Amino acid sequence: SAPTLAVVGATGAVGTVMLQILSQHADIWGEIRLIASSRSAGRKLTVRGEEVEVHALAEEAFEGVDIALFDLPDEIAAQWAPIAAAKGAVVVDNSAAFRMDPDVPLVVPEVNPHAVRVRPRGIVATPNCTTLSMIVAVGALHAEFGLRELVVSSYQAVSGVGMAGVEALREQTKLVAGTELGTAPGDVRRAVGEATGPFPEPIALNVLPWVGSPADDGWSSEEMKIRGESRKILDRPDLKVSATCVRVPVVTTHSLAVHARFENEITVQRAYEILSTSPGVVVFDNPAAGEFLTPADVVGTDPTWVGRVRRALDDPCALDFFVCGDNLRKGSALNTAQIAELVAAEWSG
Numbered sequence: 001s002a003p004t005l006a007v008v009g010a011t012g013a014v015g016t017v018m019l020q021i022l023s024q025h026a027d028i029w030g031e032i033r034l035i036a037s038s039r040s041a042g043r044k045l046t047v048r049g050e051e052v053e054v055h056a057l058a059e060e061a062f063e064g065v066d067i068a069l070f071d072l073p074d075e076i077a078a079q080w081a082p083i084a085a086a087k088g089a090v091v092v093d094n095s096a097a098f099r100m101d102p103d104v105p106l107v108v109p110e111v112n113p114h115a116v117r118v119r120p121r122g123i124v125a126t127p128n129c130t131t132l133s134m135i136v137a138v139g140a141l142h143a144e145f146g147l148r149e150l151v152v153s154s155y156q157a158v159s160g161v162g163m164a165g166v167e168a169l170r171e172q173t174k175l176v177a178g179t180e181l182g183t184a185p186g187d188v189r190r191a192v193g194e195a196t197g198p199f200p201e202p203i204a205l206n207v208l209p210w211v212g213s214p215a216d217d218g219w220s221s222e223e224m225k226i227r228g229e230s231r232k233i234l235d236r237p238d239l240k241v242s243a244t245c246v247r248v249p250v251v252t253t254h255s256l257a258v259h260a261r262f263e264n265e266i267t268v269q270r271a272y273e274i275l276s277t278s279p280g281v282v283v284f285d286n287p288a289a290g291e292f293l294t295p296a297d298v299v300g301t302d303p304t305w306v307g308r309v310r311r312a313l314d315d316p317c318a319l320d321f322f323v324c325g326d327n328l329r330k331g332s333a334l335n336t337a338q339i340a341e342l343v344a345a346e347w348s349g
């Protein structure tokens with residue numbers, strides 16, 4: 001019979017998009033059970049056109065669940081994923097808790113679908129949204145040219161930190177709208193005041209060169225995630241990666257400027273051919289017409305969008321390009337749903 005799916009963290013920013021995706025994709029599921037913190041228990045949410053009541057997160061909630069999609073804070077996922085797995089569910093986890101665990105595969109269905117089958121803990125991890133916003137394009141180029149090094153700068157949307165990030169940008173934008181702020185040092189900071197929400201500095205009319213928490217030697221956790229996760233997904237443990245993560249006043253859709261250096265010489269024409277025939281990638285590169293890829297146009301769509309494709313001027317083996325990907329769709333909920341669909345295919349053999 002059709003597998004039972006649980007969506008755990010159904011009421012959050014990613015959970016909301018997950019319910020939309022489950023309503024849009026082919027309906028391969030038996031029951032879809034919604035689970036969230038006890039605060040949200042009893043609420044009703046719509047999935048597949050039906051109202052479904054939210055259950056409180058508890059061991060019994062996993063009774064009879066075949067596949068559980070987790071979108072929870074790291075510590076809560078670390079606690080509950082093994083409980084759901086012990087109950088017999090395959091957990092597809094969107095937190096950082098298991099991504100670097102050698103016994104947990106880190107899966108992007110377009111890049112390393114085979115990895116999903118080996119999951120000794122009954123847990124499969126989905127990468128961080130920033131890695132996911134570029135890795136489908138990077139993986140396709142890697143398969144042809146052999147990747148040696150990645151240098152990336154991110155331009156990350158505020159919904160990366162959830163609903164609180166979006167609220168903070170909206171509130172701060174109200175405080176600065178229609179003013180002449182941004183012309184004198186500190187004027188934006190004074191207008192926004194202490195209300196910077198989940199961000200350490202004002203995000204309206206600003207960019208913030210910091211995402212995540214402090215890691216060693218001045219790096220941020222987000223920059224370390226891009227490095228560790230790219231190495232694991234591409235199965236290149238020695239890949240050189242240097243990332244600078246930046247938060248920008250965009251609601252949803254992360255962008256990255258990528259400098260990728262390969263083993264072999266590349267041509268822009270071959271890169272175009274690879275990218276435009278890779279599932280999940282769309283090339284939009286038309287500077288001569290004054291048309292550019294922007295996150296505001298990409299939001300709400302599934303693919304990884306690629307533009308500004310250029311061969312590096314000083315290195316025939318390196319390609320520079322710009323990518324945009326919706327951090328809540330491919331960056332989180334869509335990749336999680338795609339992994340669940342891969343696992344569900346095992347039910348039908």
Ligand code: 2RA
Pocket residue numbers: 128129130156157159160161211212222
């Ligand atoms: C962010 N990538 O954008 C993080 C969330 N996982 O904040």
